[in-house]
Amino acid sequence: MDYILELKDINYAYHNMEGETKALEHISFGIKEGEFIAIVGPSGCGKSTLLHLIAGLLEPEKGLIKLNGKYLRDSATNIGYMLQKDELLEWRTVYHNVLLGLEIQHMMTAKAKAKARELLDIYGLDQFANAKPSELSGGMRQRAALIRTLVLEPDILLLDEPFSALDYQTRLNVGDDIGQIIRKEKKTAILVTHDLSEAISLADRIIVLSDRPATICQTVDVTFDSKETSPLKRRNAPEFKTYFNLIWKELNPNE
Amino acid sequence: MNELSQGQQHYLNQHRRHKRIVRVSRIAILLSFLFLWEFAANVGMIDSFIFSSPSRIALCFWGMVLDKSIFLHVGVTLYETLVSFILVIVFSILAAVLLWFSERLSEIMDPYLVVLNSLPKSALAPLLIVWLGANKTTIIVAGMSVAIFGSILNLYSSFTTVDPEKITLIYTLHGNRFHALTKVVIPSSIPSIISTMKVNIGLCLVGVVIGEFIGGREGLGYMIIYGSQVFKLDWLLMSICILCIIAMGLYSLINVIERIYQKRV
Numbered sequence: 001m002d003y004i005l006e007l008k009d010i011n012y013a014y015h016n017m018e019g020e021t022k023a024l025e026h027i028s029f030g031i032k033e034g035e036f037i038a039i040v041g042p043s044g045c046g047k048s049t050l051l052h053l054i055a056g057l058l059e060p061e062k063g064l065i066k067l068n069g070k071y072l073r074d075s076a077t078n079i080g081y082m083l084q085k086d087e088l089l090e091w092r093t094v095y096h097n098v099l100l101g102l103e104i105q106h107m108m109t110a111k112a113k114a115k116a117r118e119l120l121d122i123y124g125l126d127q128f129a130n131a132k133p134s135e136l137s138g139g140m141r142q143r144a145a146l147i148r149t150l151v152l153e154p155d156i157l158l159l160d161e162p163f164s165a166l167d168y169q170t171r172l173n174v175g176d177d178i179g180q181i182i183r184k185e186k187k188t189a190i191l192v193t194h195d196l197s198e199a200i201s202l203a204d205r206i207i208v209l210s211d212r213p214a215t216i217c218q219t220v221d222v223t224f225d226s227k228e229t230s231p232l233k234r235r236n237a238p239e240f241k242t243y244f245n246l247i248w249k250e251l252n253p254n255e
Numbered sequence: 256m257n258e259l260s261q262g263q264q265h266y267l268n269q270h271r272r273h274k275r276i277v278r279v280s281r282i283a284i285l286l287s288f289l290f291l292w293e294f295a296a297n298v299g300m301i302d303s304f305i306f307s308s309p310s311r312i313a314l315c316f317w318g319m320v321l322d323k324s325i326f327l328h329v330g331v332t333l334y335e336t337l338v339s340f341i342l343v344i345v346f347s348i349l350a351a352v353l354l355w356f357s358e359r360l361s362e363i364m365d366p367y368l369v370v371l372n373s374l375p376k377s378a379l380a381p382l383l384i385v386w387l388g389a390n391k392t393t394i395i396v397a398g399m400s401v402a403i404f405g406s407i408l409n410l411y412s413s414f415t416t417v418d419p420e421k422i423t424l425i426y427t428l429h430g431n432r433f434h435a436l437t438k439v440v441i442p443s444s445i446p447s448i449i450s451t452m453k454v455n456i457g458l459c460l461v462g463v464v465i466g467e468f469i470g471g472r473e474g475l476g477y478m479i480i481y482g483s484q485v486f487k488l489d490w491l492l493m494s495i496c497i498l499c500i501i502a503m504g505l506y507s508l509i510n511v512i513e514r515i516y517q518k519r520v
Binding site for chain 1: 423429430520
């Protein structure tokens with residue numbers, strides 16, 4: 001067992017006065033180090049709930065989540081989470097937004113600050129370090145949000161539809177961009193999306209969830225013949241269409 | 256300087272003209288009011304013993320400047336107002352933070368806060384006099400009582416309307432509720448803290464004057480009550496005029512604070 005993250009028979013339901021909404025049922029899967037996994041499924045099926053559980057923001061009603069063989073609570077494994085919107089704080093400069101996680105975790109060392117500067121530099125935000133987030137474009141904001149997560153050096157990166165707030169053009173570019181960044185930093189990543197083409201262009205493996213209550217209905221390994229697998233190149237490769245049709249049928253069995 | 260187009264020049268002229276008309280009209284209203292008042296008192300249309308007159312008020316003011324008693328009364332009222340204002344801000348922020356930390360506590364306290372907020376606080380003043388005595392503390396507490404409950408409710412509601420996703424962000428960075436408070440809730444509530452301050456400074460002044468009515472030995476509220484009892488209406492009207500100026504001054508003080516904050520952001 002060399003899974004960095006393992007989920008065993010996870011169940012989760014939301015409760016309110018009207019009753020119970022089952023969100024997830026019998027979800028089990030594992031991820032190896034350095035793997036990029038995408039989770040797709042109909043909107044509102046519980047994809048984000050799954051990420052919340054992995055991040056420890058919610059407790060599963062039943063089932064186990066293990067990180068490097070330890071229970072989530074006891075594990076020192078660092079999980080980074082990128083939300084749907086960038087959530088940059090408008091009253092802080094880009095640089096101080098990037099440092100937010102370090103401040104909270106009392107890790108404001110000279111080394112960590114240098115790392116933040118370096119990441120801003122690599123990903124083309126060095127000139128905007130002292131700017132307010134409102135001066136950045138949507139794509140730049142998303143990159144700043146990613147750097148805020150990366151500077152904490154997470155072992156696993158959770159991405160919750162991080163491109164959905166962007167317009168189509170920017171979305172392709174930023175998706176490509178961030179996909180490359182994650183590959184380059186050799187991060188283990190889980191991407192949640194309702195956009196099939198995004199999942200196929202980025203992931204090594206795709207987990208297809210059913211409608212609510214979500215169960216895993218299929219797992220698809222994504223491999224491309226070409227060595228060159230930048231997300232944009234993948235979109236033009238012949239395999240892309242095959243994977244797309246395969247998963248599309250799974251999601252829309254009646255068509 | 257770069258050349259302005261004719262259209263822009265025209266717009267700027269229009270704008271300046273508008274501003275000038277507003278300013279001149281404001282001053283004209285004040286001057287004609289003062290003139291009519293003075294005129295009516297001098298020709299005997301109104302009884303200047305009852306209605307006083309601008310010149311009598313000015314003379315009265317000058318007299319009190321000479322014997323320095325005016326500085327005492329204005330100073331006391333200002334001091335009591337500012338102390339109660341600062342205490343209101345400190346206590347209401349603390350209380351709102353406490354309520355924000357415990358949703359259950361806030362739900363439990365809600366009806367009490369609503370009742371206390373809608374209660375006419377002037378009704379409490381006599382009680383405060385009996386309990387705390389006729390002194391400055393009582394007057395400061397009276398000033399606080401008018402503002403504090405509304406202030407707590409306002410601040411708490413602005414704390415709770417902070418974007419929940421921003422708070423989730425703090426948790427995803429492995430922060431706790433305290434971090435959510437200091438990194439997100441308080442900074443994003445600063446504009447509403449300032450607007451609450453604007454309301455409170457006026458309310459504190461109201462409370463302090465009420466307090467001075469019944470428990471004061473000095474201060475503008477005391478002068479108003481004393482003036483009405485001994486029929487020295489010059490005192491009374493002068494005090495009201497000074498209260499107008501103080502209210503305006505305190506309000507612009509908060510405006511200055513707001514502008515400094517906006518420049519920093």
